[in-house]
Amino acid sequence: MEHGDSICILGENGSGKSTLLRIFSGLLKPDKGTVKVLDKDPYKQPENLFIKQKMGVLMHSNMLYPQLTLKENLSFFSKLLGIIEYKTRVNEVADELNISRFLNIEIYKLSNGNQRKASFAKSLLNDPEILIADEPDANIDNDTIETFSNIFLQRSKKSKANLFTSHNEVFFKKCSNRKMKLNSGSLSEL
Numbered sequence: 001m002e003h004g005d006s007i008c009i010l011g012e013n014g015s016g017k018s019t020l021l022r023i024f025s026g027l028l029k030p031d032k033g034t035v036k037v038l039d040k041d042p043y044k045q046p047e048n049l050f051i052k053q054k055m056g057v058l059m060h061s062n063m064l065y066p067q068l069t070l071k072e073n074l075s076f077f078s079k080l081l082g083i084i085e086y087k088t089r090v091n092e093v094a095d096e097l098n099i100s101r102f103l104n105i106e107i108y109k110l111s112n113g114n115q116r117k118a119s120f121a122k123s124l125l126n127d128p129e130i131l132i133a134d135e136p137d138a139n140i141d142n143d144t145i146e147t148f149s150n151i152f153l154q155r156s157k158k159s160k161a162n163l164f165t166s167h168n169e170v171f172f173k174k175c176s177n178r179k180m181k182l183n184s185g186s187l188s189e190l
Contacts, residue, residue, distance in 0.1 A: 071090060130160070133165075135165050
């Protein structure tokens, strides 16, 4: 993966795409083999912390605290990432994803689509070098798909990398400059 690459991993349901992204993001240790992210091992300390600060992760579960407001969640994760001007950054990502009006609402009260936007906002807080997203376009409306795809394209223009899965052909054709297929445990470029 090079700077500015936006790679979509394609494959049938159950082929291991989500598992592969969890391995790349350091959330799941592989049974065998090695993984390097930003030329570092994501399973060793302090390299793991370095990688986490350079990576954004969007998985199927929103990985937010449901009883906290959107602002409280984004502020908490900003502080964990060491973002000094976290209040400004929280407002920037909320504006970018059109969820500013929900900042003072608890996550569990948001619709599924707005929870997805909130989770995407969390993954963008640190303006990550690598964004790993598992089906970012799932269960959201067309306007939100357009917003997400524009964010992916802008990131590529800024030499930021995206690694994602999708079943939406329009979305992945617009957002990726490379496509790979996962089939029977083997990853090949298309």
